[in-house]
Amino acid sequence: MALSIKPYIENKETIHLIGIGGVSMNSLAELLLSMGVPVTGSDRASSPVTERLERLGAKITYAHLPENVEGAALIVRTAAVHDDNPEIIRARALGVPVMERAEAWGHLMRDYRNVVCLSGTHGKTTSTSMMTLIMMAAKLDPTVMVGSHLPAIDGTLRIGGKGYFVAESCEYTNSFLKFAPTVAVVLNIEEDHLDFFKDIDDIIHSFRAFCELTPMGGMVVANADDENVLRCVRGLDRTVRTFGLSAGADVRADEITDENGYYRFTVLVGGKPYARVRLSVPGRHNMMNALACCAAAEFLGVPGEAAEQGLEAFTGSSRRFQLVGKMACGATVVDDYAHHPSEMCATLAAAREMDFSRILCAFQPHTYTRTKALFNEFVCALERCDQAVLAPIYAAREQNTIGVSSHDLAEKVAGAVAFDSFEEIAAYLRKEARAGDLILTMGAGNINEVGPMLLDE
Structure with missing residues (x-):
């Protein structure tokens, strides 16, 4: 019989989470604690997130030790925790079942009537946040x-009713194939995570399988302006609703105006006006994210007014074009999580539409495999700012067996400089920045530490 988390929850047996401080893992822990389940966990270091879980009743050890799993009835691990982890080895020896995080979420989702899963190479967090605020404006009490x-829910988890679940859904290691969407949103599909996927065809195949998880009465929401997404849904035996700026899209933007990078537009569903949207986050890419959310919301019976209110109320989530502050010289410091060339281009395009004299981008590449595989695309993206300032590559789960570095990128981008530490980057930017400039720290690692250093002058 397939392993399920449900019996352990019903019997209030102890569930142990390895890597409990991770984004999705800490949300899972909090949800389990809210159900009265005893939760233990382990991670490498304490954080505000783990401290919060401890206050809620979780017992956490800050080291991966075999004895951590003693007394647990079930182990849940992140994809980053492998079979050679001492806790996994001990759990196997004791005969304690082990489950992946995505699998656990998939079982929990099946308790909800409507499950909106938002996927794509980029835009997932922003779109999930937008969808959350739309549902909250409609008073649908979503679990998220x-x-x-996300400031509106003061964290990464919202515990709501059983009617609606809104979930960010990541393709890496095929995690989202464990989920249970009734509405599957595909924002875009590009080459990424090539340490796991073979090529673009493999990625499209994975997204296709994700779309096929939706029931016959559900819906797939697909980007009409993305050729890879259209390939993914071609011939799909599910209801498909397209969104985009092209005339043939089922849900599209009309009467578009751009006010200093912030878009205003009418959303047409099947040619009829659904909502008049005023976005509070900049960039054309956010208009696309909003269209995807409107396509899902209208299908679920959400009134257009709620979509308008929710989208206007969304002012961004953490590390998504987030204002850090102003330098003493008058330059504006913003932080953004973009780490794929397309995300970088979208963020830099949004910044270009705003009223800055120059854009200085401090970029930290994320993983050696991504940097190598998309090297030329990174060069093109970095050429869109006035000066690129490069930090060392953030290794994440990798070793540098490829022999690629940020200095290699700097050599190919006109005017770019590369440094070996954040201190050097901060010193350089303090020297170069002037009033009217945008200093944009960018990347999925810890480059966000540089912004506050610029304000501590």
Whole structure:
């Protein structure tokens, strides 16, 4: 019989989470604690997130030790925790079942009537956040799992009713194939995570399988302006609703105006006006994210006024074009999580539409495999700012067996400089920045530490 988390929850047996401080894992822990389940966990270091879980009743050890799993009835691990982890080895020896995080979420989702899963190479966190605020404006009391701190819910988890679940859904290691969407949203599909996927065809195949998880009465929401997404849904035996700026899209934007990078537009569903949207986050890419959310919301019976209110109320989530502050010289410091060339281009395009004299981008590449595989695309993206300032590559789960570095990128981008530490980057930017400039720290690692250093002058 397939392993399920449900019996352990019903019997209030102890569930142990390895990597409990991770974004999706800490949300899972909080949800389990809210159900009265005893939760233990382990991670490498304490954080505000783990401290919060401890206050809620979780017992956490800050080291991966075999004895951590003693007394647990079930182990849940992140994809980053492998079979050679001492806790996994001990659990196997004791005969304690082990489950992946995405699998656990998939079982929990099946308790909800409507499950909106938002996927794509980029835009997932923003769109999940937008969808959350739309549902909250409609007073639908959604349960939410999102990949970045969302001020409106004061975290990454919102525990609501059983009618609606809104979930950020990541393709890496095929995690989202464990989910249970009734509405599957595909924002875009590009080459990424090539340490796991073979090529673009493999990625499209994975997204296709994700779309096929939706029931016959559900819906797939697909980007009409993305050729890879259209390939993914071609011939799909599910109801497909397209969104985009092209005339043939089922849900599209009309009467578009751009006010200093912030878009205003009418959303047409099947040619009829659904909502008049005023976005509070900049960029054309956010208009696309909003259209995707409107396509899902209208299908679920959400009134257009709620979509308008929710989208206007969304001012961003943590590390998504987030204002850090102003430098003494008058330059504006903003932080953004973009780490794929397309995300970088979208963020830099949004910044270009705003009233800055120059854009200085401090970029930290994320993983050696991504940097190598998309090297030329990174060069093109970095050429869109006035000066690129490069930090060392953030290794994440990798070793540098490829022999690629940020200095290699700097050599190919006109005017770019590369440094070996954040201190050097901060010193350089303090020297170069002037009034009217945008200093944009960018990347999925810890480059966000540079912004506050610029304000501590």
